[in-house]
Amino acid sequence: MNARKAHSAKRLALQLVGLLVFVLLMGALIGSEGLAWSKIQADASLIADIRMPRTLGACLAGALLGLAGALAQGLFRNPLADPYLLGSASGASLGVAIGMVLLSQLDMSPWFMRVGITGMAFMGAWFAVALSLVLSWGVQHTLRLLLAGVVVGVVFGAIASLLLVMFPQIQGSVQSFMLGSTAYVSWAACGLMLAVLLVSWVVSVAASPLLDGLALGESTAISLGLPVKSLRWLLLAVLALCTAAAVAQTGLIAFVGLAAPHLVRARYKGTHGQSLSLSCLMGAVLLGGADLLARGLMAPLELPVGVLTAILGGGYMLFLMRGMSSKSAGSSKGRA
Amino acid sequence: MAALACMLPLSSMAQKGSGSFTLTDDRGRVIVIDKAPQRIITLLPSLGEIVCELQACDRLVGVDRYSNWPERVQSLPKLGGIDDTQLEALVKLKPDLVLLARSSRVTQRLESMGIQVVALEPQNQADMRRVIQLIAGALHLPQSQERAQALWQNIQQKLDAAALRVPAKAKGMRIYFEAGSGYFAAGETSYIGETLRRLGLVNVVTPSMGAFPQVNPEFVVKANPQIIFMGERTATDLQSRPGWNRIDAIAQQRICSFTPAQSDIIVRSGPRIPDAAELMVACLRRIFPE
Numbered sequence: 001m002n003a004r005k006a007h008s009a010k011r012l013a014l015q016l017v018g019l020l021v022f023v024l025l026m027g028a029l030i031g032s033e034g035l036a037w038s039k040i041q042a043d044a045s046l047i048a049d050i051r052m053p054r055t056l057g058a059c060l061a062g063a064l065l066g067l068a069g070a071l072a073q074g075l076f077r078n079p080l081a082d083p084y085l086l087g088s089a090s091g092a093s094l095g096v097a098i099g100m101v102l103l104s105q106l107d108m109s110p111w112f113m114r115v116g117i118t119g120m121a122f123m124g125a126w127f128a129v130a131l132s133l134v135l136s137w138g139v140q141h142t143l144r145l146l147l148a149g150v151v152v153g154v155v156f157g158a159i160a161s162l163l164l165v166m167f168p169q170i171q172g173s174v175q176s177f178m179l180g181s182t183a184y185v186s187w188a189a190c191g192l193m194l195a196v197l198l199v200s201w202v203v204s205v206a207a208s209p210l211l212d213g214l215a216l217g218e219s220t221a222i223s224l225g226l227p228v229k230s231l232r233w234l235l236l237a238v239l240a241l242c243t244a245a246a247v248a249q250t251g252l253i254a255f256v257g258l259a260a261p262h263l264v265r266a267r268y269k270g271t272h273g274q275s276l277s278l279s280c281l282m283g284a285v286l287l288g289g290a291d292l293l294a295r296g297l298m299a300p301l302e303l304p305v306g307v308l309t310a311i312l313g314g315g316y317m318l319f320l321m322r323g324m325s326s327k328s329a330g331s332s333k334g335r336a
Numbered sequence: 337m338a339a340l341a342c343m344l345p346l347s348s349m350a351q352k353g354s355g356s357f358t359l360t361d362d363r364g365r366v367i368v369i370d371k372a373p374q375r376i377i378t379l380l381p382s383l384g385e386i387v388c389e390l391q392a393c394d395r396l397v398g399v400d401r402y403s404n405w406p407e408r409v410q411s412l413p414k415l416g417g418i419d420d421t422q423l424e425a426l427v428k429l430k431p432d433l434v435l436l437a438r439s440s441r442v443t444q445r446l447e448s449m450g451i452q453v454v455a456l457e458p459q460n461q462a463d464m465r466r467v468i469q470l471i472a473g474a475l476h477l478p479q480s481q482e483r484a485q486a487l488w489q490n491i492q493q494k495l496d497a498a499a500l501r502v503p504a505k506a507k508g509m510r511i512y513f514e515a516g517s518g519y520f521a522a523g524e525t526s527y528i529g530e531t532l533r534r535l536g537l538v539n540v541v542t543p544s545m546g547a548f549p550q551v552n553p554e555f556v557v558k559a560n561p562q563i564i565f566m567g568e569r570t571a572t573d574l575q576s577r578p579g580w581n582r583i584d585a586i587a588q589q590r591i592c593s594f595t596p597a598q599s600d601i602i603v604r605s606g607p608r609i610p611d612a613a614e615l616m617v618a619c620l621r622r623i624f625p626e
Contacts (some may be wrong), residue, residue: 031424046428050423050427050449104439116444168518168520169439172419176419183420184423184445186445301422302422
């Protein structure tokens, strides 16, 4: 049994790496005119300056969201948990809205330019998560934490809406941030996301025994001798960091964080250490692939990548759910 | 336009091309432009219009999705809007200067690729004068400041001419200008409001309320404007707005509604504000035939 499990994990990882390489290659080929083999030579600098960073950036952001999603679902023992659950999405939107308002006030802009839209989104996401943690009086009570996250999300969302009403000229920018876009990722942003991803991945894999323990119930985890509280803080910090880094660079990308762990679990059931890594790969393939479609389907026009991830991820998850429910119905019938 | 062309001796006099031009753009960034840019992209319609009105239209190689004037602009590659600029198509055009709005999303990305970017956003008429001067300088136009001045004076003269044609009965009337659906009004401090004031009209949306505030429908009823300006599409529900039939402008049918093409001219803070003024005057003359 164990051998088969390891085998299937390795096979899934290989498949995903293969897909990832394919996505990266196609990412270099698909440009503003759709797929064009003949022009590769002429477009060399475009490939290096624009297509590679955006493709790589999409994959990295996807990996961050995949990892964050797997962490959230493990920490909250809730298959509906997603990376934005502690309010980071509305925190980031609020940060962007404040940034755009500052940008429209001439005298503030030199100060603001140093932080930038990405900086504002990053700080907003962090601030929202921190506030959720404070409001829930720590991390012991998962339910309280979830509720605090919901409250912070709603209130921050309302404040952002208020800013939109008061400064209607920022509407377009904030809306496009909420739809998410991978079009403007630079090499510097890729470097940043890669660094965050590596650190987060190492830390979360190292701390993943906590998630395995938690899956058996909180008291079991404690009786196993795991430092539950400190590990939980650590993983929550990693979750917030991953989400904030991805959101700051690409805006709100729907569904990748929720779907990636599910897609992994549908093919592989095992320790969290392995499924976290697989979720990373799955997220990278998902967002990288969506990015290809976003620019290729209607070239030279671009579709918002967040819309595509929602449609693709949602469709595939429904397909998986149908398979799952008929299987479980069959097994329960067998038992009866 | 012919008059303007006569006033400007083109490229015959002293070339100032040797020196570099330094400007502070609307992000507060100091930018040095060493030589005359020859491949310019504008990502805000009014900026493209200014470039063309400074007679440098032939240096434009690309514009944003909404640019449609003057005619030459319509044949240029369209590169998307403020939030969804098509980066790759833009870079392919190899621009040596990109003029864009302050909130444009590509700014940092373009700078990181070594493309010169200047963010300019004319918000009112004084601003527009400054922006015209900066663009003229940035383009290293021959006698740039004289040319900018000439364009500015031409705009002012046309505005004065439009103001003279306003029917005497309309002068001093209270007006409400709805700039967007959802009760977004053009206040007195906006460029639209400045034009309206120039025409001798009194805006019910006072300066303290901001340039384009969202107003309470009740406020408009209380202010009781005598003339209402708005887009054709939003004008259709005017009668059905609760309580609005008490407003003088609606009771007396003094409504100036603009077609989408006309609204296009009116909402741009570019060199076509005299054309916008003419549209307003034409409507006033329809309402008050003399």
